[in-house]
Amino acid sequence: MDLALPAIGYGFSIGLQPLNVLACFVGVFVGTLIGVLPGIGPVATMSILFPVTYAMTPTASIIMMAGIYYGAMYGGSTTSILANIPGEAASVVTCLDGYQMARQGLAGPALGIAAFGSFIAGTASVLGIMLLGPPLAAFALRFGPPEIFALLMLGFTMVTYLAGASKLKAVAMALVGLLLATVGLDPMTATPRFTYGTITLMDGVGLVPIIMGLFGIAEVLLNIERGVHQEIFNAPIQGLLPNRAQWRASAGPIARGSVLGFVLGILPGIGSIIPTFLSYALEKRIARHPERFGHGAIEGVAGPESANNAATGGSMIPLLTLGIPPNVVMAVLLGAFLVHGIQPGPLLVKEHPEIFWGVIASMYIGNVMLLVLNLPLIGIWVQLLKVPYRVLFPLILLFCIIGVYTVSTNVWDIVIMLAFGAVGYLMKKFDYEPMPLVLAYVLGRLAEESIRQTLLVSRGSAAIFLERPIAAAFLGTAAAVVVLPIVLPRVRTTIGKLATIKES
Amino acid sequence: MKQLVIVIATVFSLVSPGPPVSAQPTYPNRPIEVIIPFPPGGPADTAARIIQPRLSAALGVPIVLINKAGGGGALAADYVAKSKPDGYTVFAATNAPLTIVTATQPDVSYRPADFAAIGISMTDVSVFVGKAASPWKTLDEFVEYTRKNPGKLSYGSAGLGTVSFFAFELFKNAYGLDITHVPFQGGGPVKNAIMGGHVTIASSGLNSFAPLIKSGDLIALATSAPKRVPAFPDVPTLAEKGFPDASLNIWMALFVPVKTPREAVDRLSQALEQTMKEPAVATAVDKAGMVVDYRGPAATAKLVETEYEAVKKVATRLGIGKK
Numbered sequence: 001m002d003l004a005l006p007a008i009g010y011g012f013s014i015g016l017q018p019l020n021v022l023a024c025f026v027g028v029f030v031g032t033l034i035g036v037l038p039g040i041g042p043v044a045t046m047s048i049l050f051p052v053t054y055a056m057t058p059t060a061s062i063i064m065m066a067g068i069y070y071g072a073m074y075g076g077s078t079t080s081i082l083a084n085i086p087g088e089a090a091s092v093v094t095c096l097d098g099y100q101m102a103r104q105g106l107a108g109p110a111l112g113i114a115a116f117g118s119f120i121a122g123t124a125s126v127l128g129i130m131l132l133g134p135p136l137a138a139f140a141l142r143f144g145p146p147e148i149f150a151l152l153m154l155g156f157t158m159v160t161y162l163a164g165a166s167k168l169k170a171v172a173m174a175l176v177g178l179l180l181a182t183v184g185l186d187p188m189t190a191t192p193r194f195t196y197g198t199i200t201l202m203d204g205v206g207l208v209p210i211i212m213g214l215f216g217i218a219e220v221l222l223n224i225e226r227g228v229h230q231e232i233f234n235a236p237i238q239g240l241l242p243n244r245a246q247w248r249a250s251a252g253p254i255a256r257g258s259v260l261g262f263v264l265g266i267l268p269g270i271g272s273i274i275p276t277f278l279s280y281a282l283e284k285r286i287a288r289h290p291e292r293f294g295h296g297a298i299e300g301v302a303g304p305e306s307a308n309n310a311a312t313g314g315s316m317i318p319l320l321t322l323g324i325p326p327n328v329v330m331a332v333l334l335g336a337f338l339v340h341g342i343q344p345g346p347l348l349v350k351e352h353p354e355i356f357w358g359v360i361a362s363m364y365i366g367n368v369m370l371l372v373l374n375l376p377l378i379g380i381w382v383q384l385l386k387v388p389y390r391v392l393f394p395l396i397l398l399f400c401i402i403g404v405y406t407v408s409t410n411v412w413d414i415v416i417m418l419a420f421g422a423v424g425y426l427m428k429k430f431d432y433e434p435m436p437l438v439l440a441y442v443l444g445r446l447a448e449e450s451i452r453q454t455l456l457v458s459r460g461s462a463a464i465f466l467e468r469p470i471a472a473a474f475l476g477t478a479a480a481v482v483v484l485p486i487v488l489p490r491v492r493t494t495i496g497k498l499a500t501i502k503e504s
Numbered sequence: 505m506k507q508l509v510i511v512i513a514t515v516f517s518l519v520s521p522g523p524p525v526s527a528q529p530t531y532p533n534r535p536i537e538v539i540i541p542f543p544p545g546g547p548a549d550t551a552a553r554i555i556q557p558r559l560s561a562a563l564g565v566p567i568v569l570i571n572k573a574g575g576g577g578a579l580a581a582d583y584v585a586k587s588k589p590d591g592y593t594v595f596a597a598t599n600a601p602l603t604i605v606t607a608t609q610p611d612v613s614y615r616p617a618d619f620a621a622i623g624i625s626m627t628d629v630s631v632f633v634g635k636a637a638s639p640w641k642t643l644d645e646f647v648e649y650t651r652k653n654p655g656k657l658s659y660g661s662a663g664l665g666t667v668s669f670f671a672f673e674l675f676k677n678a679y680g681l682d683i684t685h686v687p688f689q690g691g692g693p694v695k696n697a698i699m700g701g702h703v704t705i706a707s708s709g710l711n712s713f714a715p716l717i718k719s720g721d722l723i724a725l726a727t728s729a730p731k732r733v734p735a736f737p738d739v740p741t742l743a744e745k746g747f748p749d750a751s752l753n754i755w756m757a758l759f760v761p762v763k764t765p766r767e768a769v770d771r772l773s774q775a776l777e778q779t780m781k782e783p784a785v786a787t788a789v790d791k792a793g794m795v796v797d798y799r800g801p802a803a804t805a806k807l808v809e810t811e812y813e814a815v816k817k818v819a820t821r822l823g824i825g826k827k
Contacts, residue, residue, distance in 0.1 A: 051553070187663070187689065188687060202575040339553065344715065456685070
């Protein structure tokens, strides 16, 4: 793409047109807002605002829709950090350390690093789209069912890194997540599984009701019993922005999270949630003091929050260059193209350069807007912690209900959410972590589909996983992640013993 | 409220080329809800939004579009079937909830007979595509290649309960081909699978594959359109190859609960017919990559009946759905 420089200049000439700047601002503003509100996610919002785009130019509508998506990734961390309730599914992992930081009076730096990390990752991923877009899209095409399955297996090995005190309980929760993933029509034969004759369960149990129940409703229930005293108060609020030491600790996680999120975002079906889990697990794995994770490690906020923003950029690549929507949000965005009679694909750059380069330029502009918008908000959010719980939690409950209902306009999803709220409450009481359940659920549906697709293509032969180099590499890594921690210490002891024998 | 509605209705009929206000029968006299069984952005949603302004003008009342997605369209179908049969709840259905869910999930809470047809507005024709680098370039070459390699090839569809799957199964059956089916979750993943060479051939609506065919990345072997699609004059149809019965396309239609008064059904179908004759509507349909294909209530009801039987037969033969 040697044309990138003049082309991006052209892109800015489009992106800076007043109407497009306005569309971008509306998009990122709405995105931040719905990111902050628990329950309502980008898919629901883009769907609700979809009809508005009919009256707009194609470029402005795509700019706005994309803004909602990456804007939501900025806002999603806010309630995760402040109230232990993810504002958005992709910010679930941020609860782990973000909330602990807030309890220690570090809400400001946590929100700050989430905003800066998002900005750095967002901007880097736009650069990535511009410079590496087409070759990376071609690379992503090599990810068929076997590769995706092998990658997901690597994801499953991360379950233990999300464990709290008990690894056994973490694995148990992961199994529950896998079981939940089997509810709904069988993807290969359309046989109803555990639907009990209901239409609601034909599509399976929704991810949003699960997450909002396990985290949002459960948190509200827990706080009812805690009574009126507000524990977060006890720690004084220390600074609103990350200090030098916190920056130093976050630089690596932000860089790794950006690359991880960007690359995974390009792959079909991965979305923006799985990268956050992998980023968290990676940071914990390589940390010098992994025991700090779960107790307010800033790396556990910086990495995942960068990863989900980078993933939004990455997922634009297959859509803009091949017309392939790699996840649900991109499918809605594809719809926004189609209603204007524009079909994204290999010819988009040639036929509609104003859209292609205009949207890319707008993502630079939008990321700057988001940073400017979010930094002053941190002060306000931190003050939010002073709102009495008797006011805050009924509001959260209300937003969760509205959010879940808008996703599907199905009352039964609210019932499912409330049921998971009760389950989540009991899980917290008995020290079961909800995180492995969510990860296993997200991975499980994709894993079942991809392994069955693989075996259909290979006519039942599992050898295909070893014949395909990318798949074999992932499976090898997954095996190493599981086996090495068990084997290495023994090898070390043996070598140590041998060395001692030699010396003597 | 009622006054407001009348004001809105009057405004709409003033700006519309439709019949004058005095000619309005008693129905409709308040906004009509149109229930779309899929989320915004898909062909069903696009179709409803294309016809919404003109249909509203022709009827003289506002039309409110509501997306109620879930269960392959069954959630919306169930909602409409149970709604008051007064002509104010209209179902913007496609094949999926009407003929496919009912044929594959026999114990679902509604039947095709629960709905009265208003008419079909447009179709997204099915197309079979392969990679440009494939050893075959035409339908005949593909058929010959497949016969030489029985059981070694695979095709991708947008999922088991989708038109793309049943369309290809009908084609397979017509030619007696042995190709393994690999279902994906929706049109996007199928694109990835065919572009990456993970399946030999893919079945989908033409709408979503058109750019990749135009760019030369994919070749279209055949469509199941009644006649050749103007945008792709070189692509043959299954009908001209001698298999008109193997044709299955995604159609967009309007239905109301079966007990809706005759007067309302007639008024709605007359409005739909008028809408589909508008040149502006035709342009919008064309831009969305679909084909204007208006059919009246009787023809629509007949198609639902024959298609249900065809789908049921394939489903039974392959053991699809509820056993």
